[in-house]
Amino acid sequence: AQTVTQSQPEMSVQEAETVTLSCTYDTSENNYYLFWYKQPPSRQMILVIRQEAYKQQNATENRFSVNFQKAAKSFSLKISDSQLGDTAMYFCAFRISGGYQKVTFGTGTKLQVIP
Amino acid sequence: GAVVSQHPSRVICKSGTSVKIECRSLDFQATTMFWYRQFPKKSLMLMATSNEGSKATYEQGVEKDKFLINHASLTLSTLTVTSAHPEDSSFYICSAKGLADLAKNIQYFGAGTRLSVL
Numbered sequence: 575a576q577t578v579t580q581s582q583p584e585m586s587v588q589e590a591e592t593v594t595l596s597c598t599y600d601t602s603e604n605n606y607y608l609f610w611y612k613q614p615p616s617r618q619m620i621l622v623i624r625q626e627a628y629k630q631q632n633a634t635e636n637r638f639s640v641n642f643q644k645a646a647k648s649f650s651l652k653i654s655d656s657q658l659g660d661t662a663m664y665f666c667a668f669r670i671s672g673g674y675q676k677v678t679f680g681t682g683t684k685l686q687v688i689p
Numbered sequence: 690g691a692v693v694s695q696h697p698s699r700v701i702c703k704s705g706t707s708v709k710i711e712c713r714s715l716d717f718q719a720t721t722m723f724w725y726r727q728f729p730k731k732s733l734m735l736m737a738t739s740n741e742g743s744k745a746t747y748e749q750g751v752e753k754d755k756f757l758i759n760h761a762s763l764t765l766s767t768l769t770v771t772s773a774h775p776e777d778s779s780f781y782i783c784s785a786k787g788l789a790d791l792a793k794n795i796q797y798f799g800a801g802t803r804l805s806v807l
Contacts, residue, residue: 611798617780619733619798665732676723677796679732 576601578668578680586686587656594641595651595683597666605671608642608649613682614662622664625649627671653685661687691717693785695799702773703807710768710802712783719785722766723796724758727780739766773806780804 577600587593599608610622625633625642632640637654653660666680692715702708712722721740725733737753739745739760747753755777757769766785770777780803784796 609795616800617782617803618800619782619784621795621797624795676735676738681732 576603576668576670576678578666578678580664580666580680580683582683583681584684584686586688587653589656589658589687589689591656592652592654593656593685595653595664595666595685597649597651597680599647599649599666599668601647601668601670603670607669607671608640609667609669609677610638610640610649610651611665611667611679612660612662613665614659619665623651656687658687658689661685691715691785691787691795691797693719693783693797693799695783695802697802698800699803699805701805701807704774705772708770708773708804710770710781710783710804712766712768712785712799714764714785714787714797717785717787718763719766719787720763721786722760723784723786724756724766724768725782725784727782727801729780733782736768770804773804775806778804778806 579598606627608625612620612622623633623635623638639652641650663682665682667677669677694713696711724736727733735748736751737745737747739758741760741763745758760766782801784798786796
């Protein structure tokens with residue numbers, strides 16, 4: 575079974591600063607996907623960024639980037655130039671590639687951006 | 690990106706009644722839809738996975754007779770909470786995954802339904 579661990583229940587960051595959210599996972603699989611989802615107060619889940627395990631290059635989406643360490647099974651999210659709209663719950667998620675494999679979510683990190 | 694519409698966003702019902710929640714993929718064909726339940730300040734718990742035209746696969750501990758899932762078309766899945774009780778009050782979220790490149794290997798989420806059973 576796969577597990578996803580987010581060890582930071584809550585974090586805060588000053589507007590315009592950089593923050594890193596941690597995520598570790600456990601799996602015996604070699605081919606999988608990792609995701610970061612954002613859930614703002616509206617409760618709408620939004621995909622922030624995804625990473626294929628076979629790719630060594632870290633994924634980047636504008637102000638969002640990841641540090642993917644496959645050997646360490648670590649997948650952290652860095653948010654640069656934090657904005658007030660980044661305030662949300664952030665969930666790290668894992669899915670084995672192929673078929674209709676379900677997504678396993680971490681417990682989430684509540685991020686508060688302070689003006 | 691792909692859009693998933695979930696309706697209603699909020700429903701209040703009396704104990705013992707049934708409630709139906711709809712999940713629609715608006716601009717892609719969703720071969721697979723997922724239903725999650727989220728408790729306050731908790732993560733998403735997968736309830737079941739439904740593939741178009743076949744019976745849903747329920748996760749361990751989820752009562753299939755209580756949470757009826759129908760995925761009759763490539764754009765619509767429904768979750769019916771039968772004989773609802775106060776303990777069924779929760780936030781229910783659907784997501785959809787399609788074959789098209791846009792949606793491949795990515796789940797797109799609806800905005801969720803808050804169910805309150807009195």
